[in-house]
Amino acid sequence: MNPSLLHLINKELENGKSGVLCTVVISEGSTPRDLGACMWVRSDGSTEGTIGGGPMEKIVTEKALKMIEVRSGPQLHEAVLREAESAGQSVCGGVTVILLEPLGVEPEIVIFGAGHIGLALARIATAAQFKTVVWDERKEYANPERIPWCKTVSCPLGEAFSEGAISLDRSSYVVVVTRGHVLDEEVVINLEGRSMAYLGVIGSRKKIAAMREHLEESGVSKEFLDGLFQPIGLPIEAETPEEIAVSILAEIIGMIRGADITTLRSPYGQYK
Known part of the structure; x- marks a missing residue:
């Protein structure tokens, strides 16, 4: 060599x-x-x-x-x-x-949002031996004291990418669970065109329909939006943040292991 x-x-x-x-x-x-x-x-x-x-x-x-x-x-x-x-x-x-x-090839879970669901997902993803990164613009949420298990990034969204704090590739599994749908949309807009293995966004069916319509009006391509996993996670009737985190991680593991995700998600009907 x-x-x-x-x-x-x-x-x-x-x-x-x-x-x-x-x-x-x-x-x-x-x-x-x-x-x-x-x-x-x-x-x-x-x-x-x-x-x-x-x-x-x-x-x-x-x-x-x-x-x-x-x-x-x-x-x-x-x-x-x-x-x-x-x-x-x-x-x-x-x-x-x-x-x-x-x-050095290992899947990385990148979580946008350090609220209750993001916190729970970071904990179990790290326990499952995933390399994990959590972003939130609020320093009081994304910091090593509150989330000691993995890397945290706290900065304006644009800086997270422009300054290299977050880098994505084909082994990146991206989860969007921010504090609100407006910020969720901003994250999705910033993610269009970037390389990743998976992109899931939290939300009810009503919220998802409204978000897709607004994102298309904002110029986000239908092809990109069709690739989103919305609602995020497997349909296990999860209610608590911890249960939702389990459903999300199970879906990501299924993707990695080659499970029949389409069948597993079939209860969602037209929603991928």
Whole structure:
């Protein structure tokens, strides 16, 4: 492995980043890279290093991103390189096997709102070994004294993103449970276009219908809104903040484990 690439990966892991290390472990015949060649695929799709370029590298990159999304363990990828696949490029005719190792890949639950539900969810999510972040613009709510189990962020909403206090990627599960529907809408507007695995918003069906209408009028795309989980959480007739938190975490775990979420949420009818 290239020492400079190893140093870069270690640095990013120390800073809480994640990715997949792709290493050539078998190289037979004429192949673009020798044993030990490495590429680092970040969760945002950017890469460092190369395992040979071309269609093969593109396929491996796509596979790495999918592994991050579903929390896959290490996998091997075999590529048979033929002359026909190398038109316009250097001609290879061999077999390359790539080891894909996810590093630092763990789902993160990002909670917007440190009220009763946000507090309860932060507690059980941390107990379930999830990396958890709680944001609230009120310092008296989002602080290490009140929420000692996980990272807290207290600042104006815009600063949370612009100053890097909160960063989202394909392994981020975002929960919006702020102090009111106006702030919920502001959070959703700020989240449009950002990478995440899940976005759920609290609210009754009446509130949800009104929110969707207002957000569409504000310019939020219907495609983005159709991807929201509203009402948030599985339909278990939850009432207390703790019960609602359990329903939310169960839904997130179901997403991660590949459960049939559509069937589990079917009592909601037309509401996803």
